[in-house]
Amino acid sequence: MKNELIRKTYIEVDMDTLKSNVDKIIKEYHNYDYYIGVVKGDVYGHGSYTINAFLESGVNYLAVSSLEEALNIRNINKDIPILCLEPIDLDFVLLAYQNNITLTVSNLEYLKKLVEIIKDKSLKIHIKINSGMNRLGFSTKEDVEEAFHMILENYTLEGIFTHLATLGISDPYYDMQINKFLELTQNIDLKKIPIVHIGRSLTLINHPKIPFCNGIRLGIIMYGFNQSPKKDTSFKGSLRQIKADMRIKKYHISETTLDCNIKVEEAFSLYTEVMEIQKIKKGESTGYGVSYKAEEDEFIAICPIGYADGFSRRNSGRFVWINDKKYPIVGSVNMGMIQIKIDENVHIKDKVELLGKHIPVKYASKYIGTTPYECMCMMHEAVPRVYVKEGKVVHIENWKVNS
Ligand SMILES: Cc1ncc(COP(=O)(O)O)c(C=O)c1O
Incomplete structure (x- = not known):
């Protein structure tokens, strides 16, 4: 377990x-x-x-x-x-x-x-x-x-x-x-x-x-x-x-260096999966507040992540990646779910990238109006941390299940 x-x-x-x-x-x-x-x-x-x-x-x-x-x-x-x-x-x-x-x-x-x-x-x-x-x-x-x-x-x-x-x-x-x-x-x-x-x-x-x-x-x-x-x-x-x-x-400011080129890379990715797919008709809405209205008949993927996990409501409207293609989050981010406008290439259980190779923290944090520090720290500790070495999972920190 x-x-x-x-x-x-x-x-x-x-x-x-x-x-x-x-x-x-x-x-x-x-x-x-x-x-x-x-x-x-x-x-x-x-x-x-x-x-x-x-x-x-x-x-x-x-x-x-x-x-x-x-x-x-x-x-x-x-x-x-x-x-x-x-x-x-x-x-x-x-x-x-x-x-x-x-x-x-x-x-x-x-x-x-x-x-x-x-x-x-x-x-x-x-x-x-x-x-x-x-x-x-x-x-x-x-x-x-x-x-x-x-x-x-x-x-x-x-x-x-x-x-x-x-x-x-x-x-x-x-x-x-x-x-x-x-x-x-x-x-x-x-x-x-x-x-x-x-x-x-x-x-x-x-x-x-x-x-x-x-x-x-x-x-x-x-x-x-x-x-x-x-x-x-x-x-x-x-x-x-x-x-x-x-x-x-x-002001006699001491020597400084600009353009330091040391190449360091982000190691923090955030994933969820497609839990359910809804087909909605043109003019119908999805989620709270009926704020999003489908412009045509659309497929909507429902994924289990929300602001209770630390995924800010300010992420509404931004893109996520599924199977190397980007799709927009539509409607508002809920406490435990989000809605993504997808196409027929997306299936239940497909992996959804919210932060990672295609969406670096550096850019996502700007989108939600904060810094990389806050963007990473705001993720709730109940979201499991999966540690990977040479492409293999070496450890899982799963706060909710471990305790
Ligand atoms: C006292 C202290 N030292 C060092 C650091 C590290 O700063 P940075 O992440 O900008 O390297 C922090 C970060 O908050 C700090 O509070």
């Missing part, structure tokens, strides 16, 4: 593609000691088994958002270091410690309370610096200094990091944040901290390596999205570039 798909609506994750993405990234940017795979949001929607592809290709640390996510991954891998990027509720820090989860400490009050709960040199801590995102982190050098000594005394101070709010390509924010990080850490010896990590995917490909960092947090690029801005060679684009160049000069 565990490895069977009841409803043939599932996400397929291509493990070879993910492995190859990370191989390419590490080969191209080989001068880091720590490649921290950001696997929050249930591994950007891919599901926890995915981490195996990353670990096989050189990711040597993982980062998550919450203790729940960390424990979920700990169930699969007992050894890989896992950093929880957000502070864990003090009522649960013992649980984190017992499971060898690395804590983020982002303010002094939290740290003082932590010391009352746990005193053990084996507990690993990373300090979070607020360099300008104003989300989490220490904001004064005095607090950073006090935390540094307190952590050295009680725990293993393993890392220090910050997060960048912008790309900093033609705005000065990137440089401002790096300078702020250096200012806030000027009273401590960064060399005493084994892992210093600041950058994310776009920092890696758009900026030279930050000299004092030996760790990089890899997120969206591992999943196959090279979001590096492309040079726009049109007349308007050239004018914009002249303006950008003037800003770069005026």
